[in-house]
Every structure is written in structure tokens, then in C-alpha cells.
Amino acid sequence: MMVPSNRMPGSKRNWALGVILTISSLAMAAPLLWTLLLSLKPNDELLRGTQTVFSPPYTLRNYADILGHSAVFGWLLNSAIVSLAVTFGVLVLSSLALWIRAPALSRVQSDLYHRVVWSRHSRTIGDHRPASDVHAAIVRRRLRERGVRSVPRGPNEATRANPAGLTSKELEVLQLLAQGCSSAQLARRLHRSPKTVDHHVCSLLEKLGVHSRTEAVAAAYARGIVSVHQPTPTQPAD
């Protein structure tokens, strides 16, 4: 229902875009083509007017004259020497100036690497909890003993058992994503609104530390969260 009504203005827009692009490429190319045509006409003919430019005969005499004029190659050599010297000088000076940044850059990168990789390891693999988690558990227990009710309990039992700290619902969504479901299909299968499904997708992307659904699926396969022969968690494809 939605798709054809969406496609109509889209194709009209593409058509308009095509026209605009054609006109602008003509405007870009016209001066170049005009000059090319002029270069194919003998000079004495052009002095009388440019009416004959669009009709043959054309001649390569101008090009032959240029190539026969030996000084042209000397000029080309001049240009080549100047541009090579400039390129060389700029490269040497700039790369020397950049070199000073290299140790600093590599230090920052390795620092970042350690922080990101280690924090992610301790969060996703979950077999050795960082010390801070243990401390937090002790504090929580003591607070509860003193009658504080609203202490966050952390993830529930099922979630703790799941890889990468995913909730069971997120796991289900991830498995459906791996089968190539779109948001709309996910919503239909899970009997949730597309908005809710997107929330699940969002939080599982964050937990897996990836930026897109495709990456999430790849990460899921790589970590063995999803395997090729897994049965569909809810009803089969419609």
C-alpha cells in the first residue's frame, strides 16, 4: 500500500534531477567542446567567421603545427621541472613537520585501544567481573540490609546468563535481525510497535558496541550468539 504511493514522487524527483544534471553537464562541457571544435578548423577560415565550425571538413593541421614547433617540448619540460620541485619541497617540509606528531599520535591511539578493548572485554565476556562490580555488590547488599528499598538490582537472572549482557528480548530481536528482518517485520513478529522494536535494536547495538544492524549481525555470528542452524524463536516467516 505504502510503497507505490511513495515511489511516484521519488521517480519524478529522479527525473527532475536527471534534467538538472544534464543541463549543468552541458553547461560545463560546452566551452570545452567549442574550443575543441575551433582547434580543428584552420585559422584563416576562423578569421572570416565561426559559421562553419559545426560542419566539416575538420583538420588536424593546428596540432601538427604545435608538435612541429620544437620549443613546445622545452616549455613542457620547464613545467615538469617546476611542478616536480614544488611537490618534492612541500612533501619534504610538511612530512618533517608532521613527524613530530607521530609519537604523540601513536601514544594516544594505544591508550585509547587499551581503554576501549579492556572495558569492552570485561563488560561483554562477563566471566571475570571487574573489581568495581564486586564492591558495588557489597555496597548494595549492605544498603538493603539497612532497609533501603530503591537499590538498583542490576540485570536479572536470565540477562546475566545471556552473552554480552543482552536481555532475552534483545537476544530474540538479534536472532530475527540475523535472518534479515526489517523493523516492520520485527514489529509484526514480536507483536510490538516499531518504536519499541527500535528501542530494543538501539540498546542491543550499544551493548554489542557496534554502529549498524549489519555490524550487529556480524558481531553476533562472530561471538556465536547466533548460529546458522538456529531455529526461529517465534513463528516461522510469513
Place this chain on the structure above:
Amino acid sequence: MSAHSAAAAAPRAWSAAASEARSGLFFVAPYLLVFAILLIYPLFSGMWLSLHKDDLFGGSEFIGLENYWRLMRDAVFLRSVRNTCYFVLLTVPALALIGLGFALALNNQTRRSAVLRGLFFSSSVLSVTIVTLIWRMVLIPDGGLIAAFRTKIGLPPVPFLSDAHLALPALAIVTIWWCIGLPMMLFLAALQQVPKDLYEAAALDNAGRWRTLIRITLPSIRRTAVVVIVIETILQFQLFGQAQIMTLGGPNNASLPIVLFIYQIGFQRWDIGYAAAASEVLFCIILLAAMAQFFVARGRRR
């Protein structure tokens, strides 16, 4: 123990930083040297020169700010400042908008887009002499491309380059044709940097093309837009070659830009001090324009 080792480590870290700074200075020195000789020294010697009456043939006399007072009263100079500002207004917004349009239209992997990207960039590799030669043959009323078309449909040819009202717009069109490649490339590079997940999120929220453009694409490439506008402003304030070759500043100074004014004063009338003063004024104008854009862009983000 740990306090002790920290105290011992501090001087070592400090000396390591110092030795790194020393070797760094060694690496940067050649660049700084060339920068100082080719940029800093001419900048200050130009300022010094602008305070003199000098003709490069020996006669040099300190006259303070007299050159600048002369400039403020010089109708030709004021005309050239007006011309240059008008030219910048004609070219820079057009370059930014057309460049952005091309980049948006051609930011995909189809073969058509690749060919058109090449075509739109092709003019940028030409030197100013060739560009002006090509466009002279398009614009001249006597057998040019536009004139040929107009006579074919029964209209009189238009003397673009010798009409006081059309000369600068004609130069602007030539310049846009010549310079459109760089803004397009900068915008294309910026568009490829926009994270894909933003578009994915927009698609999930059922955002249309227009809303995606306004809310995601444009805010994401705002910094590049500032860079493009600053670069193009600096470049277009320095208009010289097109005017020198196509109109010589004419007719009646209608297309005389500041740099051509400086060239004529300095290297044809040999009034070097006066030309240096005009250069300093141009330098200040460009600096102010670039900084104004920079601060406007930064202020808007806050």
C-alpha cells in the same frame, strides 16, 4: 613506596618531554625557516614598504600613513574595492550552493555519477590562461559560441566583456565554471564522513528525504561548509588573472579588482609604496571576512 617512585619518575618524564620537544623542534625547523623567509618576512617588509614613497629605483622616503590617506581618497581604488566585494558576493554563495548541490546529487556509486564528477572537476585542472582563452571564445560578440547561438535565433550578439554592467557578472560565471570542482570535492568528502547509522536511524523513524537532508546531512557537514566558504572567499578576493586577461579591468574600471589595481600601480607605474599600502588593505579585508565567517559559524553552534 609508590610516592617515592612517582617522585623519581617525574624528572625522567620531564626530561623525556624536553628531549622530545628538542627533536620535534629539529623536525619542524626547516618548515618554520621556509615559512619565515617566504611568508613572515615579506608580510612585515610589505607593511614597512607601505609607509614609504618608493619606486624601487633608489628613491625611498618615509611618509608615515600618507599612502593610506591617499587610498581613502582614490576613486579608482574605492571602485576596485566595490568591484571585488560585488564579485565575491556573486561567486562565493553560488560556488558553495552549486558545489553542495552537485555533491548531494553525485554522492553515489553509479557510473553516471563517476563520469559527471570527472566532468565537473575537469575545469579545475586548467590554468587561468586556458580558462580565459576558452571563455573569450565563448563570450566575444564577434563569432563567439553565445553570439553564434543568438544570431541563429535572430537576436543581436551581446558584448559581455565590454559592457559595464555585464563585465563582472561574466567574470563571475567564468570563475564559477573554473572553481566549482574544489567545493564539490570538499562537500563529497564531508558527505562520506557522515556516519551511516544516523541515516539508518532517520529511516527507522520514517523521515523523508527532505527532513533527512535538513536534520542530518546539513548539520553534519556544517564545518565543511564553513571551510568551503572561507577558502572560496579568500580565493575570490584575490581575483586577478581573469580580469587581467579578459577585460584589463575595463570598460572604464567597471571590472577592476583590487589585485589588478595593485599590479597596475606597482608594476606599471612603479609606485611601490602605494601598491604595498593597497595590498595591506586587501590583506585586512580578507582577514576580516574570513574571521567574521569563522566566528559567525562558531557562535551559531553555541
